Amino acid sequence: MEKAAGGSGFTEPEKWKEIDEETWIENRMSKTDEVRDIVEGIIEQVRREGDRALRELTKKFDKVELDRFEVSREEIEAAYGEVDQEVVDELENAAYNIQRFHRMQLPPDMWTTEVEPGITLGVKSTPLDRVGCYIPGGLAAYPSTALMTVVAAKTAGVEEVICCTPGKTNPAVLVALDIAGCDEIYRVGGAQAIAAMALGTESIEKVQKIVGPGNTFVTEAKILLQDTVGIDFPAGPSEAAVLADSSAVPEFVAADLVAQGEHGPSSAFVLVTDDPSLPDRVWACMMEQLAGEPRRDIIAQSFRNSGYIVAKDMDLAVEIMNGIAPEHLCIEVRDPMDVLSKIRNAGSIFVGPYTPIAAGDYASGTNHVLPTSGYAAVCSGLTVSMFRKTSTVQMLTKEGLAALAPTINTLAEVEGLHAHATSVRIRDRGENQ
Numbered sequence: 526m527e528k529a530a531g532g533s534g535f536t537e538p539e540k541w542k543e544i545d546e547e548t549w550i551e552n553r554m555s556k557t558d559e560v561r562d563i564v565e566g567i568i569e570q571v572r573r574e575g576d577r578a579l580r581e582l583t584k585k586f587d588k589v590e591l592d593r594f595e596v597s598r599e600e601i602e603a604a605y606g607e608v609d610q611e612v613v614d615e616l617e618n619a620a621y622n623i624q625r626f627h628r629m630q631l632p633p634d635m636w637t638t639e640v641e642p643g644i645t646l647g648v649k650s651t652p653l654d655r656v657g658c659y660i661p662g663g664l665a666a667y668p669s670t671a672l673m674t675v676v677a678a679k680t681a682g683v684e685e686v687i688c689c690t691p692g693k694t695n696p697a698v699l700v701a702l703d704i705a706g707c708d709e710i711y712r713v714g715g716a717q718a719i720a721a722m723a724l725g726t727e728s729i730e731k732v733q734k735i736v737g738p739g740n741t742f743v744t745e746a747k748i749l750l751q752d753t754v755g756i757d758f759p760a761g762p763s764e765a766a767v768l769a770d771s772s773a774v775p776e777f778v779a780a781d782l783v784a785q786g787e788h789g790p791s792s793a794f795v796l797v798t799d800d801p802s803l804p805d806r807v808w809a810c811m812m813e814q815l816a817g818e819p820r821r822d823i824i825a826q827s828f829r830n831s832g833y834i835v836a837k838d839m840d841l842a843v844e845i846m847n848g849i850a851p852e853h854l855c856i857e858v859r860d861p862m863d864v865l866s867k868i869r870n871a872g873s874i875f876v877g878p879y880t881p882i883a884a885g886d887y888a889s890g891t892n893h894v895l896p897t898s899g900y901a902a903v904c905s906g907l908t909v910s911m912f913r914k915t916s917t918v919q920m921l922t923k924e925g926l927a928a929l930a931p932t933i934n935t936l937a938e939v940e941g942l943h944a945h946a947t948s949v950r951i952r953d954r955g956e957n958q
Contacts, residue, residue: 536825537812537815537816537825538825538826538828538829539828540808541804541808541828541831541832541833542832542833543804543832543833543834543835544795544832544833544834545834546834546845546848546849548832549795549832549834549849550848550849550899552793552830553764553793553897553898553899554898554899560741560742560745561745561749563716563742564716564742564745564746564749565749567582567715567716567717567720567742567746568716568720568724568746568749568750570582570717571717571720571721571724571726572720572724575726575727575728576594576726576727576728578717578726579591579594579713579717579721579726579728579729582715582717583691583692583712583713583714583717586691586714586715586717587691587692587714587715588692589692589693589712591712591713593728594711594712594713594728594729595709595710595711595712595728596694596699596710596711596712600699601699601700601702601703601710603696604696604697604699604700604703605696605700605703607696608696608697608700612697612700613700613704616668616672616697616700616701616704617704618888619669619672619887619888620672620676620701620704620705622888622889622890623672623673623676623677623890623892624676624680624890625890626889626890626891626892627676627677627680627681627890627892627908627909628680630908630909630910631680631681631909632648632650632910632913632915633650634649634650634651635647635648635649635650635918636648637918637920641925641928642922642924642925642928643921643922643923643924643925643926643927643928644919644921644922644925644928644929645918645919645920645921645925646917646918646919647917647918647919648915648916648917648918649915649916649917649918650913650914650915651913651914651915651916652681652682652683652684652912652913653681653683653733653734653755653912653913653914654683654684654685654733655683655684655685655686655687655730655731655732655733656678656683656685656686656687656732656733656734656735656736656912657686657687657688657689657722657723657732657734657735657736657754658671658674658675658678658686658687658688658689658707658735658736658737659674659688659689659690659714659718659719659722659735659736659737659738659739659743660674660688660689660690660698660702660737661690661691661714661737661738661739661740661743662690662691662692662694662695662698662714663691663692663714663740663789664788664789664823665787665788665789666695666697666698667698668695668697668698668700668701668702669701669886669887669893670737670738670893670894671688671690671698671701671702671705671707672701672704672705673892673893673894673907674688674705674736674737674894674907675688675702675705675706675707676705676706677736677892677894677907677908677909677911677912678736678912679705679706680909681909681910681911681912681913682912682913683912685708685709686706686707686708686709687707687708687709687710687711687722687729687730687732688702688707688709688710688711689711689712689713689714689718689719689721689722689729690710690711690712690713690714690718691712691713691714691715691718692712692714693712694710694712711728711729713729714743715739715740715742715743715746716742716743716745716746718743719735719739719743719746719747719750720746720750722735722754723735723750723753723754724750724753731754732754733754733755734754734755734756734757734911734912735747735750735754735755735756735757736756736757736894736907736911736912737757737760737894738760738761738763738894738895738897739760739761740761740762740789740791741761741762741791743761744759744760744761744897747759757894757907757911758896758900758904758905759896759897759898759900759904760894760895760896760897761791761897761898762788762789762791762792762793762897763785763788763789763792763793763852763853763897764785764792764793764794764795764851764852764853764897764898765781765782765784765785765793765794765795765851765852765853765854765855765882766794766795766796766797766846766849766851766853766854766855766871767781767782767794767795767796767797767798767854767855767857768797768798768842768843768846768854768855768856768857768858768864769796769797769798769800769803769855769856769857769858770798770799770800770803770839770857770858770859771799771800771802771803772857772858772859773798773800773803773857773858773878774857774878775803775806775807775809775810776810776814777857777878777881778796778803778807778810778855778857779807779808779810779811779813779814780810780814780881781794781855781875781881781882782794782796782807782811782831783811783814783815783818783824784881784882784883785827785853785882786823786824786825786826786827786828786831787818787820787823787824788827789823789826789827790823790826790827790829791827791830792827792830793827793830793831794827794830794831795831795832795833795834795849795851796832796833796834797833797834797836797842797845797846797849798833798834798835798836798842799835799836799837799838799839799841799842800835801835804833804835807833839858839864840867843864843867843868846868846870846871847867847868847869847870847902848870849870849899850870850871850899850900850901850902851871851872851901852871852872852873852895852896852897852901853871853872853873853875853882853885853895854868854871854872854873854874854875855875855880855881855882856868856874856875856876856877857877857878861876861877862876869902870901870902871901872895872896872897872901872906873885873891873892873893873895873906891906892906892907892908893906894906894907895907923952926949926952926953927953930949930950930953933945933946933949934946934949934950937949
């Protein structure tokens with residue numbers, strides 16, 4: 526039964542229910558044919574009409590009329606005047622932390638090693654030339670996502686990084702993009718922005734890869750266009766999971782779950798526990814916290830997508846969590862390192878009661894652009910490696926080739942590729958002529 530909470534007129538959501546792993550996965554993976562049809566139409570319109578389509582679609586979906594798409598240097602400078610200096614300082618601090626962590630991931634530009642006399646092997650790593658980052662808008666502004674995507678790309682060595690973000694761009698987002706080193710900023714959002722970066726228009730030059738989170742339509746556009754442009758992974762509506770036992774602090778668990786619902790009505794969260802009494806205690810804390818939240822009406826809608834799972838023991842709870850493969854995973858148990866060692870599938874993991882998801886969202890330096898809807902089972906979150914490509918390198922001396930020749934010639938003959946074997950033999954003959 527719904528009831529008013531906190532005397533504010535706010536109506537509590539229906540109490541959360543126990544669900545199972547299959548239900549959670551099905552709900553997160555499901556999408557309608559209508560979404561696909563809409564996005565396919567948008568992509569085709571941008572393909573045919575270019576800038577004209579972007580103007581029409583921006584007016585239709587964002588209620589904004591655009592005379593030009595790119596944000597000017599003057600507008601960026603003006604944005605600094607609209608943002609408190611404290612915000613600028615903390616954006617710079619966050620950018621430093623993000624860059625520090627992502628520098629740790631950088632591979633050497635090239636390495637080689639002589640594995641046998643005359644046989645030298647290695648890898649050459651090269652950044653992409655031009656990358657597009659999508660920065661969501663709408664219900665909230667995300668300067669943190671501006672930092673996460675652009676700083677990672679620039680740290681990886683990408684020469685040109687462009688960003689698309691919908692509607693009238695928030696000043697803090699513009700400042701964050703400038704701090705991060707973004708080269709071009711376009712006030713275009715939604716599936717049409719993804720299409721523009723993938724296909725190119727008169728005003729927006731196409732990119733090699735698109736990264737960043739977005740709503741269902743943005744995510745579907747990335748999936749549909751991945752034969753045309755590289756993408757990071759499906760990063761749709763946000764989700765959080767908490768793995769907890771009886772030692773967990775209910776208030777802390779509730780706070781992480783409630784916070785995740787703040788992203789929007791399509792967000793979702795799940796608690797997996799071996800303590801049957803914990804869900805009720807967490808629910809009571811969530812309702813207490815929810816009543817005081819300014820965005821409580823939005824958060825309450827995410828409860829429709831959420832629930833809890835009670836497992837017979839922690840080993841089963843861990844296996845259930847691996848099956849869910851959540852975007853964010855909080856571990857609040859007596860022996861967190863033991864549980865951490867058993868986790869195989871999660872976008873980003875937050876260990877211990879004093880590691881809220883918000884730390885990774887904003888300040889620790891790890892990247893908050895993460896796979897959703899179970900894709901953490903097969904995808905990693907955003908790293909510098911996603912902005913670089915590798916080439917294998919081999920260098921052989923005459924002696925090195927001679928050592929490999931029997932293997933090459935035998936396998937070439939087995940496969941019927943006789944010219945392959947000849948390409949080896951001719952070098953030996955050439956040296957002996």
